[in-house]
Amino acid sequence: MKVAIAGGAGYTGGELLRLLLQHPKTKVTQVLSRSQAGQPVCTIHQDLEGISTLEFKEDLEADYDALFLCMGHGRSGQFLEDNPIPDDKIVVDLSNEFRFASPDHQFTYGLPEWQKEKIKKSRKIANPGCFATGIQLALLPLAQAGWLTGEITATSITGSTGAGQRPSPTTHFSWRNNNLSIYKLGTHQHIPEVYQSVQDLQPDYDHPVIMVPVRGDFPRGIFSSIITDTSHSEAELVQLFKDYYADHPFTIVTSQDLDLKRVVNTNRAYLKVDKIKGKVHITSTLDNLLKGASGQAVQNLNLIAGWEETTGLILKPTIY
Structure with missing residues (x-):
């Protein structure tokens, strides 16, 4: 599955990159950041040097299957207005814009422990805080x-x-x-x-x-x-x-x-x-950046795609 990340220069974007680059069923094809456009991803996420040759892009291109939104709160809605998303694409938003049920949007609140079956049938997910x-x-x-x-x-x-x-x-x-x-x-x-x-x-x-x-x-x-x-x-x-x-x-x-x-x-x-x-x-x-953000976002992607829920998410803890 081809994946795009919008807002890839921040903490949650970086965590998503690390997860998805080692995920056996995904290929990251686009990482967007207006402030870093044209720069190698490893200039910001320095631990990815030698692992990824991706460069930050400014604009979203059409060749993706799933899109993660890791921008600041209040920016996802404008991004989606500027970049209309086809209905067959998966969208996972990590901001707070779509977390509350409303007739104005089709996002499902992505807490698997609450509504796993509903997530599996969705294409748009609002990742919890x-x-x-x-x-x-x-x-x-x-x-x-x-x-x-x-x-x-x-x-x-x-x-x-x-x-x-x-x-x-x-x-x-x-x-x-x-x-x-x-x-x-x-x-x-x-x-x-x-x-x-x-x-x-x-x-x-x-x-x-x-x-x-x-x-x-x-x-x-x-x-x-x-x-x-x-x-x-x-x-x-x-x-x-x-x-x-x-x-x-x-x-x-x-x-x-x-x-x-x-x-x-x-x-x-x-x-x-x-x-x-x-x-x-x-x-x-x-972990606020994983189960509280990017890890849970990948967990939701796994459920929508019909993969094992744990795919790409077995990470070792820092004990010392």
Whole structure:
């Protein structure tokens, strides 16, 4: 399958390149970047020197089967207006423009653990947000069972790559290193994504979802702590999660204490379920650039193409 990547100079574009260049069923034929047009891809993604001879292009050419949009939020819609996409092409958008169901577009929300069968029948996918992926994975089994009965609090610490490649006062090394800070308290743009899936599975859920996003002093990964009310035993809760994720190869329910390093550089998410004094606590971990972005995008491509869901996505973690 011939693949084009628009916005290939950023973090998610680079991760997609690394995944798709070693994917046994894809061939990257175009990498678009207006700011880098004409330059070899390896001048930006230097680890690809000796691996890829591709050059950045400015304009999309017609010879592709699947298109990934890795541009900044708010730019995908304009790109699609400027470049009409034939109906037989696959489009996976990694921005937030099409994540909410609307009669104005035909994009399917691409969280396989929520609606895998719908993704398989789609040609246009809106890839979920990274925070939203980790929090939803912690809540989907509870929502499907109708076991969500109260307010949800989610505290999520994210790596600096989640803010994108362009430095800002709160992302450059000197400020972020050895530092922690909260931002967008209760107003983060990923909260509505959580409501969308939870209320699809449990329509009567109408309690607050309070999100506490924390800037971490590490490059990649998201470590989330989610807590809500429960009247069920820990054994019942653990079994519920294991049953729900039995057919989802990238989400693993574990009894071991979790840390971030086990998921970095992988497309896996790990969940640990505990009961604490009338509350259920779920620890959720994932790599924000892979399961939270580019890896999940390739996972969606595999489902649409009818390939094994794990094709090209078995990556080794960074342990040390």
